[in-house]
Amino acid sequence: MIDEAVIQRDFRAVIDDARRGAVAREAFWVRVNGQRHDFECAGDSVRALGDWQFGQDADTVVLSNGSKTVRIGLADSRAESELDVSCVATTVDGDLALGSANGALEFARTDGTFQTIANAHYANVLDVQFFPSKQVVASMGLDYSVKIWSFLDGSNPRTLRKHTASLTGLAIIGKGRNVVTGARDGAVYVWQCATGEAVWEFRRVREPCDPVVGLAVLDDGTVSDQAAAVQDTIFFEMQGKNLLVAHESGVVAIYDMETRSATGELFAGKNITAMDAHEDLLVTGHSDGTVRCFKSYELCWEQKGAEEVRKIQIAQGKIFCLFRQLVALTPKGEQQSILYQEEKPNNFTVANDGVYTASLKAVHKFSHGTRAPVLL
Structure with missing residues (x-):
């Protein structure tokens, strides 16, 4: 438990x-x-x-x-915000991008400048991510759109819109010339950022409308000899990458990004609500609070929380799971800590310098410290 x-x-x-x-x-x-x-x-x-x-x-x-x-x-620190912060992203330099429950974005730069984009989305901002360049941000909204922003001046050169239901997953491929999105309409789209067009669609064959609840991109480090012809003007940095797509039904579908072909499915247990994968680990969260960990696609442990798992991120050698509270588990399934704050966290992200949580009017930061407390 x-x-x-x-x-x-x-x-x-x-x-x-x-x-x-x-x-x-x-x-x-x-x-x-x-x-x-x-x-x-x-x-x-x-x-x-x-x-x-x-x-x-x-x-x-x-x-x-x-x-x-x-x-x-x-928490080591607490940064106040005028927003009801729904999601947060950070760079290694300390820049912050915040999304809010009313559709606004806020960019907080290390040079001390701030920029608020009041109507970035029509409704709740579900996720924000920095591109590897650290100069571009992607935001995913409840208005079924993903928008690409300049972190330098707040301009919005591209809007990606094709899904017909709430978006649930966003992944940036390599340097960011392609991104992948998933939604509750069952579709997973590969987008070309230069044009803003969806250039590929993945769906389950047996249940094409099975809602997508999460996705992850893994790099297996190999290049297939049977790869489809490379289309340099459409697909970039796809070699050796696998796309894992978690569906509400409990199925995790696996696709080869290089050939754009389905390679298998894993049943992880019904009512998946969250998923992440890293190297040979795949972790799913479920509506009944169950967390399951698979190693090389074989179940190795499961744990049970008190309520629905809202998000999972594997980082810094830990598995972070967001329930009502944010907890850190070891890869063996042992609970390491509860990352405690008085306000219920809306979201979180794990960075090199700590864990950042998004909540009402604030962002909290927790260190990755390993000091042993002294009994008093």
């Missing part, structure tokens, strides 16, 4: 007041899986009023009762 935790909002102030001598004694609580655990602070010590011990450093709380340990990661 994947753990959930809630910690008293002002617990850090409670501990600090006791350490400073502002109060002789003060208490706070933590709930783990709905059960409350109380702790009393006096001076520099935190005493457990039960079986659970409490430990903390700057960015991690550890609760342990001898047989079980729960790690709660705390």
Whole structure:
């Protein structure tokens, strides 16, 4: 079972007041899986009023009762926004692109400049991604469109629109001359960014309208001897790449991007709601809270959360799963930590310098730190 935790909002102030001598004694609580655990602070010590011990450093709380340990990661920083932030993307340089629930985009550049595009989409921005150049951003909206933006000046040279239902997946191929989108209409389109045209369509043969709920592009490092003739003006950097498409029915379809041909299907369990893949790992999330991990397309473990899995990302050697809270699992299925914030996160992205979460009026950042908290 994947753990959930809630910690008293002002617990850090409670501990600090006791350490400073502002109060002789003060208490706070933590709930783990709905059960409350109380702790009393006096001076520099935190005493457990039960079986659970409490430990903390700057960015991690550890609760342990001898047989079980729960790690709660705390945000390093919080950036305020005027938006109800629905999604976030970042570059290695620290630039940020934010999407909002009312269709706006915000670009926050490391030179200190900001740009808000008020009507980027007609409705909720579902996803934002930087192209490898870091100068171009793709946004995916509830208005069935993907838009390409200049991060430098906010211009919108291309709009990709052909789907007839809500978009659920966006992937940038290589340098970004092609992108792939999936939607609940069952279609997966390969787009040529230079023209804004859909140049290929994938669908399941047996159930062509099976809703797409996620997609991932894998590079297997090989080039097929039976590849279709390369059309340099349409398809770019497709060699050695496989496209994995998760469908609501539970089927994950696999396509060879070089030949644009179906190579197989995997049944991962019904009602898939999220999916990601990296190297030989494929991880699916489901409406009943189940997370399943496949290695080389063979099931190796599953875990159960309390509610629907909203997003999965495999990065930094971890599997990040968004339920009501964001949790990090190891590739072996062990829960590493809960990335805790008071507001319910709408979305997240994992970057080299940390994990960024999108929520109402704010973006939180969690480090990838590995320091071991000290029991108090």
